[in-house]
Amino acid sequence: MDVFLFFLFAAIAVGCAVNLVLQTHPISSAISLIGVMVSLAALYLLLGAEFIAAAQVIVYAGAIMVLFIFVIMLLNTGSEETEPVNALSRFLGLPLLLVMVGLLSVVMLDVAPPSQEVRFGSFTGGGAADVGLLLFTKYLLPFEATSVLILIAILGAVVLAMREVD
C-alpha cells in the first residue's frame, strides 16, 4: 500500500513538473506547480512527517501560489508565444539534459550521507514541538535573520508601491 502510494504521488509530482514546463499558459503552469507541491506534501506524509507536510501545503500551495495566481489573474496574461526551436538546441537539448541529470545524481550520491534503509512512517522528530524547539534554540540566528530579511523585502515592496505613477 505504502509503496503503491509512493509511486503514485511520485509519478504525479514528476508529471506535474514536466507539465509545468510544457504548458504555454501561465495559469496552467501555476496549477501544475501546485500539483507538485501537494504531491510532495503527500510524500512527506508517507514518511511520517505530518507537520512538515501541512506546513508545506500552507506555505507553498496556500500562500505563495495564491499570490502567483492572483497576480496572473489580475494582469490577465495570455498564452506564451513560442518561437521555432533552432536546429542546435533541437538535436543537442535532450542529450545535454541527460548529461546534466547524470552529473547531478553523481554529485548528490557523493554529498548525501551513506544511504540507510528508509522506511515509510519511520521518521520521528518532525512534530510541531520538535520543529519549534529547534527553531528557537539551535537555529535561532538563521530564523531571526530570515524574518528580518522578509521584513526588509516587505518594506521595500511598500516603498516601491507608494511611489507616484507618472
Place this chain on the structure above:
Amino acid sequence: MDFFLLTIVKAAIIAFIFLTTLAYLQLLERKVIAHIQRRPGPYRVGPHGFLQPLADVIKLITKEDVVPPHVNRTFYILAPFFAVFFALIPICLIPFGPQVEIFGITTLMQLTDLPVGLVMVLAIGSIGIYGIALGGWASNNKYSLLGSLRSSAQMVSYELALTIAIATPLLLANTLSLQEITQAQSGFYFGFLPRWHIFQMPWPQIFSFIIFVIAAFAETNRLPFDMPEAENELIGGFHTEYSSMKFAGFFMAEYAGIVTICSIGTVLFLGGYNPLFPPELGSNFVPAFLFLGGAAILFFHALQAERWRDKITFPLFGVVFLGIAAIFAVPMLWPYLLPVFWFVMKAGVLIFLFIWVRGTLPRFRYDQLMAFAWKFLFPIALINLIITSGLVAVVS
C-alpha cells in the same frame, strides 16, 4: 484488515450524515431567513417544506449542464470539483466524541486523529481558495473574474486574523491534535463553570472567539462579507456562468465550509463534545427533556390545529420526538449519544448564528472590508496573542 474495514464503515457513516446535513442546512437557512423576514419560506414539498432539499437535488441533477463557448474548458470544469473536494475533506479530522467501545471494538468517534490535525485543517482550507479563484477566472467574464479576485484577496487577508485567533487557544491546550484539544477543556471551575477555552484561566479566550467568528464569515464568503457573489454589483459573482451540478458543487462547498468552520470553532473554543454543565447537576438528562419538550409543544399545537393536515403531521412529528427522547433516556447509550448531542448542539448554535447574521446585517463595502481586516482585526488578534502568551508564560 480490521483497521481498513472499521475506517470504511466510519467514513460511510460520516459521509452519509454530513451530506444529508448539507442538504438540510440549505432548507434550514431558507426557513430561518424567511421567518426573520416574516414569511413562511419553502412550504410546498412535504409537510412544511421538509422534502424541499430532495426536490432541489432532483432539479439540480436534471438541469441542462451548459458550458458556455467562451470559457477556458479545462479549468471551468475542474474548479467546482476543486471546491467540493477540499471543502469535504476536513470533516474527517473533527472529533465528535471520545474513545468508545462498540461490539467489542474500541475506536475514536472521529475518522482519524492526526497529531497535527488543526494544522492539517488549515492547510486544506488554504488550498480551498483555488476552487473559487479558478472558477471565476475560467468563466472568462468580467463579473466572475472580479468576484474571484475579491474572494482570493479577502480570504488571504482574513486568513491571517483567523489563524492567529486559532493559535491563541492552542497556547492553553498545548497540543495540535483536535481530540487532545477537546480533552484539555474537560472539567469544571467551582463545580459548574465549564473549562472551555472561552472561560479558561489565565486569560479567557472570548476575544479570540469573537475574532474567529468574524474572520470565519469572511473565510466562508458569507454575508456581511459575501463580496465574491455580491448579487447587486456582480450578478452572481464567481458562479455567474455555472449551472446545474457544477453550480451545485460551489453551493455544497459553501455549506460544507460553514459546517467545518463551525465544528472547528466548537472544538477550539466551546469545549467540543464536553457537556455544558457537569453530570452531577443532571446534564445527562438534558437531551431527553429537550426532545420531550419538543414533543409536548407539537402535541399542544396539534390540539389547536386549524387545517386538517396539521392534525396528522404535528402528532406524527411529536411521536418521532418522543421516540428520540426515549432513546436519549437509556443510560446504556449515553457514552455514544451524549458527546455527539453536545457537539451537534454547539456547532448548531454557531451555524444558526451564521444564518441569523445573514438575515440581519447588510453587506460591507469592499474597501471597508479590507480596512477592517488589516487595520482592526489583525492588530487586535496580535495583541490578544501577546497577552495570552505572556500570561501563560507567567503562570507555568
